[in-house]
């Protein structure tokens with residue numbers, strides 16, 4: 001099969017199709033999305049990564065122990081856990097220290113014609129969700145993780161920093177709580193995608209610092225952390241969604257003096273994302289900047305890294 005390979009260098013190569021293994025499900029990939037984590041991988045930010053990247057995808061089950069799965073349209077939870085440790089037993093398999101992660105840690109991902117995942121990771125996509133929304137299930141789950149970690153009250157004032165792919169998804173999710181949302185970004189065009197979503201949008205240069213109950217940092221830029229601290233009320237909460245290489249200077253005094261709660265937030269439950277997509281008409285397909293083919297993956301990665309690009313998808317098996 002054709003696959004995108006990264007082992008220090010990115011290329012497209014013919015590799016053996018994964019063999020069907022008991023307990024796993026073999027999926028014929030239809031579409032895969034390029035995410036910032038993939039860009040980090042090819043920039044070498046995930047040390048030791050070798051293999052097929054790609055963790056946002058949809059496909060059709062081709063082989064499985066359970067016959068009823070065959071032919072179903074699905075995606076898969078990306079954390080493949082041991083099932084036996086303390087975290088797994090408490091429903092926190094996303095934090096299993098033994099886990100492999102699809103296309104990220106020690107497991108081949110979905111930028112290929114086929115991908116194999118543990119059967120318990122497979123998530124069937126309801127028919128009412130079109131492909132171009134379903135491709136966002138993984139990052140949407142990450143956006144919804146915030147609501148699992150923090151109870152956002154109706155009268156809360158929430159500031160969201162960032163108008164990238166994840167920022168916009170969070171911008172679509174927050175109004176479901178009824179809270180008052182302000183989104184700051186650098187791109188008028190990206191912010192315009194949140195029009196009619198009960199959120200206020202402001203360009204960074206026009207924003208006047210003020211105080212919010214909750215500030216969510218999703219810019220992917222280390223300098224935004226101090227901006228978040230500057231705009232959170234005493235006893236307020238700062239939620240961090242960005243991961244980036246390297247650190248930055250930070251004086252913890254204001255966190256101590258103002259008794260700020262800082263919460264790190266990563267992946268969420270796919271079932272929450274699916275419920276959300278069934279309940280709300282959210283035009284996530286507008287976040288797709290370009291649909292390309294697997295064979296053009298190298299250009300797709302380059303295009304994806306441009307500042308004005310949102311989601312780039314790779315159509316596979318077409």
Ligand SMILES: [Zn+2]
Pocket residue numbers: 035036037055056138139
């Ligand atoms: Zn991702």
Ligand SMILES: [Zn+2]
Pocket residue numbers: 081082083084085086087088093096097098099
């Ligand atoms: Zn475990």
